[in-house]
Amino acid sequence: MGPRALTVHIISHNHWDREWIFTSKYTNRWLRPFFDNLFRMLRRHPAYRFVLDGQTLMVEDYLAQLTEGEAKAREEEIKGYVREGRLLVGPYYLQPDWTLPSGEALVRNLLLGHRLAERLGGVMKVGWLLDNFGQIAQAPQIHRGFGIRGVFLWRGVGMDPDELRSEFWWEAPDGSRVLAIYLLNTYRNAMALAQIREIAPERVISQAKLLGGFASTPNVLLMNGYEQDPGPDDVLPIIEEVNRAVGPQPYKCRQSTPVEYLEAIESFKPKLPTLRGYLYSGRYMPVLTGVFSSRVPLKQRNAECQRELERWAEPFAALAWAVGASPTYPQTKLERAWKVLLLNHPHDDICGCHIDDISRDMLERFALARKLAGEVTEESLSSLARLIDTSKGRQRRPRTQTQTQTQAQAGKA
Missing domain, CATH: 3.20.110.10 (Glycoside hydrolase 38, N terminal domain)
Structure with missing residues (x-):
C-alpha cells in the first residue's frame, strides 16, 4: 500500500x-x-x-x-x-x-x-x-x-x-x-x-x-x-x-x-x-519563564489596576446604579479604563521583554487606567454615602452608675 x-x-x-x-x-x-x-x-x-x-x-x-x-x-x-x-x-x-x-x-x-x-x-x-x-x-x-x-x-x-x-x-x-x-x-x-x-x-x-x-x-x-x-x-x-x-x-x-x-x-x-x-x-x-519576574514594577502596577477595576470600581458602580444612588452606570469610563489597561497585556509588554521606552509608555497607561478606575470608585462611594440618612443623629445611651460617679469626682477635683 x-x-x-x-x-x-x-x-x-x-x-x-x-x-x-x-x-x-x-x-x-x-x-x-x-x-x-x-x-x-x-x-x-x-x-x-x-x-x-x-x-x-x-x-x-x-x-x-x-x-x-x-x-x-x-x-x-x-x-x-x-x-x-x-x-x-x-x-x-x-x-x-x-x-x-x-x-x-x-x-x-x-x-x-x-x-x-x-x-x-x-x-x-x-x-x-x-x-x-x-x-x-x-x-x-x-x-x-x-x-x-x-x-x-x-x-x-x-x-x-x-x-x-x-x-x-x-x-x-x-x-x-x-x-x-x-x-x-x-x-x-x-x-x-x-x-x-x-x-x-x-x-x-x-x-x-x-x-x-x-x-x-x-x-x-x-x-x-x-x-x-x-x-x-x-x-x-x-x-x-x-x-x-x-x-x-x-x-x-x-x-x-x-x-x-x-x-x-x-x-x-x-x-x-x-x-x-x-x-x-x-x-x-x-x-521563557524568566519573563514572569522581569521588570517587576510593571507587574505590580498591573495588579493594582486590576484590583481597582475588579474589586472596587465595577462592584461599587454596579451597586450605586442598582440602588438608585447613581442614575447611570459609568460604562464609557470603565470600558476606556479596561482598554487602556489591556494595551499593557500583550505578551511582549506585560512580560517585560521589550525596550525601555515601552516600559515608560506602559507606566503612563497604568497611571491613566488607575486614575479612571479610581474616579469611578470615588464617585460611586460618594453617591452611596449620600443615601445614608444621618438626620436623626446618634441616640445617647443612658449613663452607668460608674460613669456618673466618675464625672462627679472629676467635678469635685
Whole structure:
C-alpha cells in the first residue's frame, strides 16, 4: 500500500507584535502600507483569505490613523471581506500573555474582541495562541465559554517524542476541552514563499513530508506569515504551481482558514491524545519563564489596576446604579479604563521583554487606567454615602452608675 495522500493546508497570516523591539508609536505607522498591500491582494485575488493575528486592535490602530472619510471607507471595505470569509478578525482584542493578566482581564479581552469583530462583520471562532509564553490550565475553559472549540498554539507542549502529534485534545480542570492544533514547526514554516519563488514548491513539499509523520489525519498545516510583514504573501499562484509540480505524488495543496482546517481534522474523527492542565514545557520550544519576574514594577502596577477595576470600581458602580444612588452606570469610563489597561497585556509588554521606552509608555497607561478606575470608585462611594440618612443623629445611651460617679469626682477635683 502506497503512502496516504496528504492535503497541504496553507494559512496566510501576519503575527503583529504591537510593541516589542519598537514602541507602538513606531510600529503603528507600518499598518497603513500593510493594509494597503492587503487590500490590493484581496482585490486582485477573489479567492484569497487572510488571518489578522486573532486580534481586532490591528484594525482599530489602522483606522485611527486615517481621516474620518478614509476610515469610514476602509472600514466598509474590511466589513465586506470579513462577511465574505476572506478576512478573519478576532476573537481577541489583542494578543495577551495568558499567565500574568487576571482571569477577568482575559475574559474582558475576549469580550471586547468579540464586540469589535462582530461590528466588522463576524468573529473568527478559533483560539490563536501563536507566541505567548506558555498556556494556563483554564485556557480551554475560557475559550469554550465563548463558543470556541479549537485553538492553534505553539509554546508549552511537552508530549513524549514517541507520542508527538500535531493535534491533541486539551482539557481544562473543569473537564471542558478544545481541539488543539500544535504548530510544532513554528507559525512561520511557510513564510515568504513568493519572495523566493524558484524554490517555493520544493519548500512546501519538504515541509509537508516532515509534518506528515506527526499528523493524525491526511492533513498538514503550513503557516504562511511571519511578524510585522509589510504585506500578505502572493501565495495562490504558488499553490497552483505546487499542484502542477506534484503530479502523481500524493499531495494536494490549498489555501485554508483556521476554521476550515479544524473542520478537516474533525471530519476524520481521529483518536487523539489528551493533554490536561497547564502547558509550560520547554522541551520543543523555549517558554521563557524568566519573563514572569522581569521588570517587576510593571507587574505590580498591573495588579493594582486590576484590583481597582475588579474589586472596587465595577462592584461599587454596579451597586450605586442598582440602588438608585447613581442614575447611570459609568460604562464609557470603565470600558476606556479596561482598554487602556489591556494595551499593557500583550505578551511582549506585560512580560517585560521589550525596550525601555515601552516600559515608560506602559507606566503612563497604568497611571491613566488607575486614575479612571479610581474616579469611578470615588464617585460611586460618594453617591452611596449620600443615601445614608444621618438626620436623626446618634441616640445617647443612658449613663452607668460608674460613669456618673466618675464625672462627679472629676467635678469635685
